[in-house]
Structures are given as C-alpha cells and as structure tokens.
Amino acid sequence: MTARICDQMQLDALLSLGGRALSDQFVADLARCETHFIEALGVASTDKRQGLELARRALHELRGIALTVGATSLSRQCAKAEALCDLGHLQDVVEARAEILATCDALTKLIRDYPEGTSL
Amino acid sequence: MSADGSSSAGQLLLVEDTPSLLMLYRTVLNRAGYSAISATNGTEALEKFDVHRPGVIMLDLMLPDMDGMAVMREILAKQPTTRVIVITANGSIDKALEATRKGAYEFLVKPLGDQRLVAAVANALSEFRTQSGAAKALLHTPYNLPLADFLGNSDVMRHLTQKIKAVAKSMAPVFILGERGTGKKTIARMVHEQSQRATRPLVSINCSEHPSDELEAMLFGSVAGTNGDRVETAGVFKNADGGTLLLENPQDMPAELQARLVSVLQAGSYTPAAGAAPVPIDIRLISCARVHPTEEMHAGRLNEDLYYRLFVIPLTVPPLSKRGDDIVQLATSFLVRIARQEGKTFTTVSDDAARILLNQQWHGNIRELINVLRHAVVLYQGPNLTDEMLPEDMITHAHTSNPNAKHDDALHGFEAAIKGLTMAEIEQRAVMAAIERHAGSIPQAARELDIAPSTIYRKRDVWTKPKD
Missing domain, CATH: 1.10.8.60 (Helicase, Ruva Protein; domain 3)
Structure with missing residues (x-):
C-alpha cells in the first residue's frame, strides 16, 4: 500500500531527518490544503474565476508537498487538476475532487502513523 | 559555522509559504551548518530583506500575496549582487527558466535533494561573498570540474596552460583577456595556485559592479560609526596582502580611483580609511577583462600609467x-x-x-x-x-542547410528597423531594448551588451535629461 501512496525511501529519509515535528507539520499542511481546496470549490459555485484560482493555488501547494514526500500519484492528480483550473474546466475539477481527497487522506494517515525513529 | 568554515548568519533568507517545506529546508541547511532567516510571503520577504540585506535568497515563485518574480525583481533592483535561488514544482520549469533569464542565480525543482540544496546555497553564498568582496575569493571551476577537464586537450588550451606555468613563477602582473563565460577567473586561480603565493589569499574585486564610493571602500577599507560603536572594515589591499589581487574590469573603475591605484602601485603602500599613515603592501596583480586594455587606454577609459602597470603579460582565453x-x-x-x-x-x-x-x-x-x-x-x-x-x-x-539564410532575413529586418535613425538613436534603442528584456535590470542588460553598467547609467542620464 505504501509504495502506491508514496516513495517509501523518500518519506523515510525525510521523516528521519525532521522527526515527529516535521511529520506533524506535514499532516497539518495536508489538512489545510484539503480545506482550502474544498472551500475554493465552494467559492467557484458563485464566482467561477475566483474559485478556480483559489483551487489552483491549493492544488499547487498540495503538489509541492506531494513531490517532496515522493507521493507521485497525488502530485500527478494535482498537476492534472491545476491544468483543468487554468483551462477553466470547473466541472472536471469538481469530478477530480473525490480522488484527490482520497489519496491525500491516505497519505495523511501514512505520515501520521509513521513510527518514530524506525523505518516504515 | 558551515561546512566551508564560514558564517552564514543573516546572509540567507528562505521564502516559502508552506510551513512543512520551510521546516524541512531549514533542517537540511542547519545540519550543513547554515543558519537562515525566513519569510512566508512576499511582503515579509521584502521587509526582512531591507533589514538584513542577505546575500542569498531561496525563493518559492508562488507566494500567497504576490508573484515571486516581482519579489525577485525588487530585491535585485535594491542589491544586484544578491543570489536568488528560485524554487519551483516539477512542471513549472518554464517559469523557472524565465526567472533565470530575469536574473535568478539558479533554480531548484521540487523535490529538493539534500545535497543539491546545500550545494546550491554554498555556491551562491560563496559567489556573493566573492562579488561583495566581503571575504577571500573562493574561485572554483563551475561544478568543481577538475582543472584537467576544464582545460581540455585542444592546441589553444595546451598552449595557454604552458604559458600559465611560465608566468605563474614570475611576480609580473598578468592581464587575462577573453569573452564572457570563457573561464578568466579560473585561469587567474591557476596562475595564483601555481605561484609561490599559493598558500596566501587570492582576493578578487569586480570594478564594473560597484558604484564609485562602494568601490573605494572595498579597496581601501571603511570606517562607520563613532567612538564606542566605531566599525572598521578592511579593504582588499589588506585582505590580499602577501597574496594575489584579481582586478576584474579595471577600465570600469572611475578615473579618480584609477589614479589612486597608480599611486598605490608606485609607492608600494596605501593609506587605509581607518588610518593616517601609509601601510606597505605586498601583492601580485592579475587583471581580467572582456575588452582589450589597449583600446580602452586609447579611448581614454583606462589611465595610461595604470595600463602600463597592469598590461604586462597578456593571457588570452579562447572562446x-x-x-x-x-x-x-x-x-x-x-x-x-x-x-x-x-x-x-x-x-x-x-x-x-x-x-x-x-x-x-x-x-x-x-x-x-x-x-x-x-x-x-x-x-x-x-x-x-x-x-x-x-x-x-x-x-x-x-x-539548417543554408546557414546564411536565417542570418540574411534577420539582417533585412534589422536594416528596416534602423533605417533613417542616427547612430546615437540606434544605440539608445538597443540599450533601452536590452533593459526592457531584463525587466529593468541595468547590470544584466550591461552583461548582455558586453558594456559596463556605469556606461548605461551615464548614457541614460543624458537621454533622460531635459533638452534645452
């Protein structure tokens, strides 16, 4: 399961370097990005342009974290959704939401459950 | 202290809006011995820049309150020697390349490898310190390429290598000539390292990158404050004493400073800003430039006495x-x-x-x-x-099967564009276009045009002066 969510060695190296403080911060940042993404889609229902811009920003930040921890699937999903935001395809972004949030939740769980001081 | 033994306190600013990434970069850099100040948005970055004047900025291009590119532009306008390392996500390479064209020192793509991050910061700090004259120059080949690889095996370079060996043993001043990017500073380092002064410092100063008063302070040192909080800074004459001083682009030094330099070289001593009595100095001089010093002397930009003191042994680095x-x-x-x-x-x-x-x-x-x-x-x-x-x-x-065709088309377009203009007007247009291409950065425009920034400043003053 781990391999499909992220690169185990990359995550291992990062969390060994930064310890519990870093893993807690990753979890907090992932949750914040998820919230911003959901809120952005809410804004988009009344102001499409503004909502898509906010969504693109949230997805971009999420992609930065995903790339850093080696979560390739999530980074790909975010990149694709970012491109859809740029193109103004709101409906497609809304449809991508469930998959992105599910992958993000799985990554969050993996990091939260990371055993301190040991390898995954 | 960092791995290279120097302090980075206040010299490195991290600008990243994602707290976990900021924490990670800080951890990696701390482990390598670098301490950094940080900002999480563009406004805070500019405020901290004004207070600390760091030499190196690691800058995320996407910030919550303003475009990272605008932050970089403002910082480079305030301090052109700042080295900006742009951070970008994979897939946004075009933006990073655009940033390097606009003056970024280099770009890093997420995920940032630990070694890559530390190497980029170390290189940028080293270059900034060399440029600002704040420390001994640390001149290396790019990417620490072994000198043998850098020199290659071509006849022109073999001939140059033999000449370097011969001149290194002498105390005679060397003048290194070559186009931009040919490795003039690396050749200067080779001369220094093969000389009897190899264990002494090699200090460089680029005369075209600093305004007159700053250049004077870098040469002779400076004194700030009074009595209790008096701060003295040594100049390059003191820092290079016993070693080698590399003067880059001496023709761009203001005439008054050129004359003072001649006096120093004649007397073998200088009067530091912090003292009244002359201090003897023992330095070997190496100069380098893209333009030929003889032409500069004939054009009146290089003091004749200085020319004869610097242009003793020429070394030409081939393109x-x-x-x-x-x-x-x-x-x-x-x-x-x-x-x-x-x-x-x-x-x-x-x-x-x-x-x-x-x-x-x-x-x-x-x-x-x-x-x-x-x-x-x-x-x-x-x-x-x-x-x-x-x-x-x-x-x-x-x-291209006919390499001249493209050139001919470009030439015709160029001819049409300049038809009816005077030489001065053509020059003005070329300079202003270069400034625009570099988003207002005069040092970068000057680099592209292969002229000194001071030349552009001078000409621009004339162009913008109201006509009588």
Whole structure:
C-alpha cells in the first residue's frame, strides 16, 4: 500500500531527518490544503474565476508537498487538476475532487502513523 | 559555522509559504551548518530583506500575496549582487527558466535533494561573498570540474596552460583577456595556485559592479560609526596582502580611483580609511577583462600609467567555439556532475548530440554550455544525452542547410528597423531594448551588451535629461 501512496525511501529519509515535528507539520499542511481546496470549490459555485484560482493555488501547494514526500500519484492528480483550473474546466475539477481527497487522506494517515525513529 | 568554515548568519533568507517545506529546508541547511532567516510571503520577504540585506535568497515563485518574480525583481533592483535561488514544482520549469533569464542565480525543482540544496546555497553564498568582496575569493571551476577537464586537450588550451606555468613563477602582473563565460577567473586561480603565493589569499574585486564610493571602500577599507560603536572594515589591499589581487574590469573603475591605484602601485603602500599613515603592501596583480586594455587606454577609459602597470603579460582565453573537441569533453564532464546534483544518471553524450554541440557559436561560452546541459538534465532521465534533449533552436541551427539564410532575413529586418535613425538613436534603442528584456535590470542588460553598467547609467542620464 505504501509504495502506491508514496516513495517509501523518500518519506523515510525525510521523516528521519525532521522527526515527529516535521511529520506533524506535514499532516497539518495536508489538512489545510484539503480545506482550502474544498472551500475554493465552494467559492467557484458563485464566482467561477475566483474559485478556480483559489483551487489552483491549493492544488499547487498540495503538489509541492506531494513531490517532496515522493507521493507521485497525488502530485500527478494535482498537476492534472491545476491544468483543468487554468483551462477553466470547473466541472472536471469538481469530478477530480473525490480522488484527490482520497489519496491525500491516505497519505495523511501514512505520515501520521509513521513510527518514530524506525523505518516504515 | 558551515561546512566551508564560514558564517552564514543573516546572509540567507528562505521564502516559502508552506510551513512543512520551510521546516524541512531549514533542517537540511542547519545540519550543513547554515543558519537562515525566513519569510512566508512576499511582503515579509521584502521587509526582512531591507533589514538584513542577505546575500542569498531561496525563493518559492508562488507566494500567497504576490508573484515571486516581482519579489525577485525588487530585491535585485535594491542589491544586484544578491543570489536568488528560485524554487519551483516539477512542471513549472518554464517559469523557472524565465526567472533565470530575469536574473535568478539558479533554480531548484521540487523535490529538493539534500545535497543539491546545500550545494546550491554554498555556491551562491560563496559567489556573493566573492562579488561583495566581503571575504577571500573562493574561485572554483563551475561544478568543481577538475582543472584537467576544464582545460581540455585542444592546441589553444595546451598552449595557454604552458604559458600559465611560465608566468605563474614570475611576480609580473598578468592581464587575462577573453569573452564572457570563457573561464578568466579560473585561469587567474591557476596562475595564483601555481605561484609561490599559493598558500596566501587570492582576493578578487569586480570594478564594473560597484558604484564609485562602494568601490573605494572595498579597496581601501571603511570606517562607520563613532567612538564606542566605531566599525572598521578592511579593504582588499589588506585582505590580499602577501597574496594575489584579481582586478576584474579595471577600465570600469572611475578615473579618480584609477589614479589612486597608480599611486598605490608606485609607492608600494596605501593609506587605509581607518588610518593616517601609509601601510606597505605586498601583492601580485592579475587583471581580467572582456575588452582589450589597449583600446580602452586609447579611448581614454583606462589611465595610461595604470595600463602600463597592469598590461604586462597578456593571457588570452579562447572562446569555446575555437576549442574544437574540447567542447564534447567539457560537455561530458559537466553533464555527469550536473546530473549527480540533480539526482539523475547521465554519463554520455551521443554522437548526434556531439555534432550539434560542435556546430554552435556558443556566444555565452562555457556558461551557455552549462545552461544547455542543465536544461537537458532537468527535463530528461539519461544516461545518454541525445540530440532530441537539446534546445530546439540549437537543433534547427545545426540542421539548417543554408546557414546564411536565417542570418540574411534577420539582417533585412534589422536594416528596416534602423533605417533613417542616427547612430546615437540606434544605440539608445538597443540599450533601452536590452533593459526592457531584463525587466529593468541595468547590470544584466550591461552583461548582455558586453558594456559596463556605469556606461548605461551615464548614457541614460543624458537621454533622460531635459533638452534645452
């Protein structure tokens, strides 16, 4: 399961370097990005342009974290959704939401459950 | 203290809006001995820049309150010697390349490898310190290429190497001539390191990158404050004493300072800003420039006495296009090192790619070659550098059956554009267009036009002065 969510060695190296403080911060940042993404889609229902811009920003930040921890699937999903935001395809972004949030939740769980001081 | 033994306190600013990434970068840099100040948005970054004046900025291009590119522009306008390392996500390479064209020192693509991050910061800090004259110059070949690889095997470079060996043993001043990006500073380091002064400092100062008063302080030292909080800073004469002083672009030094330098060289002593009595100095002088000092002397830009004191033994570094097969050897050596830093595994250059590299003009010389290779390493996996990985315009250029056709078209367009203009008007248009291309950065426009920034400042003052 781990391999499909992220690169185990990359995550291992990062969390060994930064310890519990870093893993807690990753979890907090992932949750914040998820919230911003959901809120952005809410804004988009009344102001499409503004909502898509906010969504693109949230997805971009999420992609930065995903790339850093080696979560390739999530980074790909975010990149694709970012491109859809740029193109103004709101409906497609809304449809991508469930998959992105599910992958993000799985990554969050993996990091939260990371055993301190040991390898995954 | 950092791995290179120097303090980075207050010299490094991290600008990143994602707290976990900021924490991670800080951890990696702390472990390598670098301490950094940080900001999480553009406004805070500019405020902290004004207070601390750091020499190196690691800047995320996407910030919550303003565009990272605008932050970089403002910082470079305030302090052009700042080294800005741009951070970008994979897939936003175009933006990063645009940033390097607009003055970024280099770009890093997420995920940032620990070694790559530390190496980028170390290189940037070292360059900033060299430029600002704040420390002994640490002149290395780009990517720490072994000197043998850097020199290659072409006849022109073998001849140059022999000449370096011969002049290094002498105390006579050396003047290194060469186009931009040919490695003049590396040649200066070779002269220094093969001399009897090799264990003493090699200090460099670039006369075209500092305003007159700053240059004076860098040469002779400075004194700030009074009595209790008096701070004295040593100049390069003191820092280079017993070693070698590398003067870059001496023709761009203001006339008054050129005259003072002549006096110092005649007397073998100088009067520091912090003292009243002359202090004897023992330095060997090496100068380097892109322009020929004889022409500069005839044009009145280089003091005649100074010319005769500096232009004693000329060394000419050939442009990359004249180095034949060295180009492929250099490309392979750089490729392996750049790939290592980027976490890739490039090892070879294909025959087709080699043919294209050998067919280029390389106006930016080694610096341009490095940019082309970095571009390929960032975008592709390796291990073989193939022709498809090279920039499209290079491939087109190499494959054009009639290489003169494109040139002729460009020439006709250029002729139409300048028809009816005076020489002065053509010059003004060329300079203003270059400034615009570099988003208002005069130092960068000057680099492109191969003239001193001070020349542009002077000309611009004349152009903007109301006519009587």
